[in-house]
Amino acid sequence: MIAYLNGGYMPLETARISPLDRGFLFGDGVYEVIPSYGGVPFLLDAHLDRLGRSLAAIRLADPLPGAAWRQMLGRLLEKNPGDDRSIYVQVTRGTAPRDHAFPASTLATVFAMVSPITPPGSALPETGVAAVTLPDQRWGRCDIKSVALLANVLARQQAVDDGAVEAILLRDGFLTEGAASNVFVVANGVVRTPPLTPAILPGITRALLLDLLRAKGRVCREEPILEAELRAADEIWLTSSTREVLPVTQLDRQPVGHGRPGPMWREARDLYRKTHSGAGMESSDDQ
Ligand SMILES: Cc1ncc(COP(=O)(O)O)c(C=O)c1O
Structure with missing residues (x-):
């Protein structure tokens, strides 16, 4: 499976984040799970809306504004062809020296991966x-x-x-x-x-x-x-x-x-x- 991490596409096994990532240290991040049927994300607007609301609620600026989420997810699906997929997207407040309060400036960590969906068996x-x-x-x-x-x-x-x-x-x-x-x-x-x-x-x-x-x-x-x-x-x-x-x-x-x-x-x-x-x-x- 090919994953997305901070602007690049790579085999999932090679994706790496820092142990100082605030998602790892504090659970300081949000996520979405978006089903995709026949290569098309299902109810994508609703999922991106909710992601936007989660980001706003934790006071984290949207790292992929405008059409950027759509473009990234589209490319990720192209790189992981198949019928029924679930896309996992996670955004954290990035990497910084450990302190509970927000760092003065960080770059959010943006990660996405795709897995086969296993809808409830018949x-x-x-x-x-x-x-x-x-x-x-x-x-x-x-x-x-x-x-x-x-x-x-x-x-x-x-x-x-x-x-x-x-x-x-x-x-x-x-x-x-x-x-x-x-x-x-x-x-x-x-x-x-x-x-x-x-x-x-x-x-x-x-x-x-x-x-x-x-x-x-x-x-x-x-x-x-x-x-x-x-x-x-x-x-x-x-x-x-x-x-x-x-x-x-x-x-x-x-x-x-x-x-x-x-x-x-x-x-x-x-x-x-x-x-x-x-x-x-x-x-x-x-x-
Ligand atoms: C706690 C919780 N409630 C509800 C849901 C269902 O949400 P959705 O229908 O958007 O997948 C989820 C999804 O994983 C969840 O984690």
Whole structure:
């Protein structure tokens, strides 16, 4: 795989950064993960918008303004031909003597790599996946896509140790999101997901699904969801750019609804797939 680092393209194994990089020392950086289908980044504008908002939130000037992100990502995909890819992009506050406060001047570190996407296998979504609930121990700005992911890493590992694929996080008795996904619940035909607050990442997949389902006339509500409502849901889904829409059929070892992926999930999955395999291939402005 060919990676991009600070203006150059190189085999991933040869890419090097300094141990004084503030991303390494402090987790002082942000990132994006952008799926690409058939060589075309999916919902690129929405991902670049969110990257811009993450950079602004940590007071880091955009190192590739204007069309430069698009040009770099286009070249990176050309150098890594293939169908379904996920592009990982990371920007840190660069290299400087170690001090918590920002250095007077640094050059941001910009890194990007491409990996094969492994969308949920055909068998997996048909049976659904297991998830566990855990306390949300993250900071108060989960709307920033920060590379400081220790709490997410520990939560995901706890889920894996418990034989599950995701940790669903609860804060003060309310659902927030997954360790690396947004969460939807369905009850009595109504689709619900927590509202956009600093407690969750504004997922691109989340936004697209809400648009697609509302356009089909489905009732979708962005509102706080109690732990008890999560546990009583007919359906639970996880959404993310790489996992798409994944049905959770077991929560804390108990069946969700009838213990099988539900009809609303099937509809949502089909709508999502149709969008990325068809007309929605080009990037969209409205996410
Ligand atoms: C904490 C968290 N929430 C939600 C998501 C889903 O976001 P998106 O749909 O933009 O991939 C992710 C993606 O990795 C995530 O890490």
